[in-house]
Amino acid sequence: MxxxxxxxxxxxxxxxxxxxxxxxxxxxxxxxxxxxxxxxxxxxxxxxxxxxxxxxxxxxxxxxxxxxxxxxxxxxxxxxxxxxxxxxxxxxxYGLLRMLHVGKELFLVSEDTVVFKEICAYESLQKYLKDARGERAIAISPSYRGILKQELMKLGYPVEDLASYRSGEFLEIPWREEGGMDEPFQLRDYQKQAVDAFQQVGHGGSGVLVLPCGAGKTVVGIAAMADASCATLILTSNVTSVKQWKREILSKTGLTSEQVGEYNGSTKEIRPVTIATYQILTYRGSKEAEFSHLRLFSEREWGLIIYDEVHLLPAPVFRATAEIQATRRLGLTATLIREDGLEGDVFSLVGPKKYDMAWKQLETMGWLAKVTCQEVRVPLSITDRDRYHASEARHQFRIAGENTAKLEVIDHLLKLHPDEPTLIIGQYIDQLEEIAAHTGAPMICGSIPHERREELYERFKKGQLPLLIVSKVANFAVDLPDAAIAIQVSGSYGSRQEEAQRLGRILRPKQHGENKAVFYSLVSADTKEQDFAMKRQLFLVEQGYQYEISSWNKA
Incomplete structure (x- = not known):
């Protein structure tokens, strides 16, 4: 010892x-x-x-x-x-079982003949396996490439997929020379390392890159597109993210707006580069109806599919992904944590983790703001306390989240940071509307038209709006680089991935003043909300952040 x-x-x-x-x-x-x-x-x-x-x-x-x-x-x-x-x-x-092409045939191979014999004996795998070629290889149908990897993963045998990928429709994607400079756009060192890890000569073509919010995951995705030089389908979380991807592609590459299409509820353009939302792909008129928009996977000869926020991948998209394993697949995320526990399906169908950059490491390098995380425990107001104790367990979490005593804390924090661009983030629309009325700041939620959202985001970025109230629609892929203060007033049940995204809203390096930010989380003391906050805290601690806890005492 x-x-x-x-x-x-x-x-x-x-x-x-x-x-x-x-x-x-x-x-x-x-x-x-x-x-x-x-x-x-x-x-x-x-x-x-x-x-x-x-x-x-x-x-x-x-x-x-x-x-x-x-x-x-x-x-x-x-x-x-x-x-x-x-x-x-x-x-x-890992690597004990491999998939590879020999000529035009696809094989499952292993150097361990004992394990290979055991695998081939599983009754659940028989329909996916074809002709044995000696003791170390067996032919499989290309159409079973994805589902066989899923099944073997469940049995505790991850497959290293080294089979080749189709080239897809050729598309030259040159980097744009910015601002009239002679030098084209340059990737940061870690961004280049991430792209190289995905490409891996002889082994690249599928995998997940884990990069913090604000680290430039979109740019990494564009670099992978440029290297692959092929038609690309990009799947992302919402319409705001679709437009952000399109802006970045047009500003960083020589592609024209006619070559980059949007595919969502209101616009359905299928271009050499097409950006779609997960929501439209999983839309159907009824539970019995088909997911008609999943045909987008076969609308062109895609050479690369990018899954932005891959930890949010819906089940129907997993099923479609299992069928297109001959297409290169790139997953981008800030966290591999999935609330549904399907990390194994991400591994087997999109690909294993190929690169992981720690948040604190990028902070040390100056690419992210230095963030302080503070949880403020707020006693329930008298009215809310009586309602809380009189309610059933399933209602108590929301009552705690909407605790009206949090308004006093918000006022205090806004006075503490009078000149800092501030976001107030919450789960419940009624609560956010009350805060918006109390502070006089505008609010963004799902019912606000996208044009109005973009206008408010733009005003905030320009410094014309010092305070913005946002619902969970701003959790993903919203570029607000100057936000320095975030006040989280309510959240989902212990969601670590939500905590990651909300923290990401203030991580980008600041153009003015000190490169610092503060993430406040207001939690009702001695309630179910406090219990779930401990789960969300896990993510912040996991990333190396100091997490301070204080109690609110009314002066």
Whole structure:
């Protein structure tokens, strides 16, 4: 035993990390590469090593020896042999089964004949497997490429897909020379590394790049398009994001507006580069009707499909993606966390994690603002307290979220930051309307026309609006680079992905003053909202942010 070391590694694959250790920041970054943070109380964080966390680490290039040596070097009581053998077992499974083309045929292959024989004996796989070619290869139908990877993933055998991809329709995508300069647009070093990780000569073509909000995921996607030089379908979360992608493509490349189409509820243009929303792809008139817009996947010879905010991918799009495995697929996200637990389907159908850049690392480099995260616990107002205790459990969370006592805290914070561009973000429209009436600031929600939203966003960016109230429609892909203060007044049930997106609204580096921002979360004390806030806090701690908690006392 060495009490000076900060890790306790347990036989159930959980790892405890002491937060007050001098090497906490360094170890936190290492552990996050191959383990998932599950609890983050003040003094001791808990990580869990899972098969998927190990496979994503292996796919991103982390060696088995890096994982085991990290644990062995810092473990207070040593590392149980069962943990080391489990890590070795699952890490070695990545790449044990591979898919590749030989001539025009698609094969599932393995050098381990014992495992291969076991796999081929599974009754659930029989309909996907065709002719055996010796003891190490079996032919499969290209139409089963995706679903077979899903099935093998469920059995605990991730497939390394090295089969080739179709070229798609050729499209030259040159970078635009900006501002009359001789030099074309330049990628930042980490953006180039992300694109290179996706391309991987001989191994590229599918995978997920994890980059913080504000790190330029759109630019990375455009760079992948330019390298592939092919017709591209881009799927994203909402119409605002569609327009943002189009603006970036037209400003950064030589493509014309006639070559870039929008496909959503009001506009359905199918161009060499087409940007669509997940909502339109999953729209149908009734539960029995077909998803008619999914035909967009086959409308052109797409050479690349980009899944923006891949952690939001809806189930029908997963099913369509399983059928187009011969097309290159790029997932972009700030977090691999899915509230529905389908991270394994992202791995098998879109691709494994190929690149992961830590938020704090980009902050240190100056590419993101330095953010302070503060949770303010607000007692329920007298009226809300009586309603809360008289209500059923399912209504208590909303009552706590809409706590009217939060208005006083908002007033205090606005006085504390009088000259800072500020966003107030919330879940409930009634609450946001009350705040808008109280502060006199405009509000953006789903019922506001897109033209009006764009106008308000533009005024905020120009400094003409110091305060903007936004609902969850602003969670995704809204570019508000100068927002320096965010006040979260209510949120979803412990959603870590929502916390990631809301924090992202203030992460972009500031053009004026100090490169700093503050993320406030107002939480009703001693309520269900406080319990769920602890889950959202996990994401912030996972990314290396100091999370301060204070109690609101009316002066």
């Amino acid at each position: 060495d009490p000076s070391k900060p890790l306790i590694v347990q036989s159930d694959l959980s790892v405890l990390l002491e937060t007050n250790h001098p090497e906490f920041d360094k170890l936190q970054g290492k552990l996050a590469r191959f383990a998932d943070l599950v609890k983050s109380p003040e003094h001791l964080h808990t990580y869990r090593i899972t098969p998927l966390s190990l496979w994503n680490a292996a796919a991103a290039g982390m060696a088995l020896e890096e994982m085991t040596s990290c644990l062995q070097q810092y473990a207070k009581f040593g590392v149980p042999s069962s943990v080391l053998s489990t890590i070795r077992k699952y890490t070695k499974r």
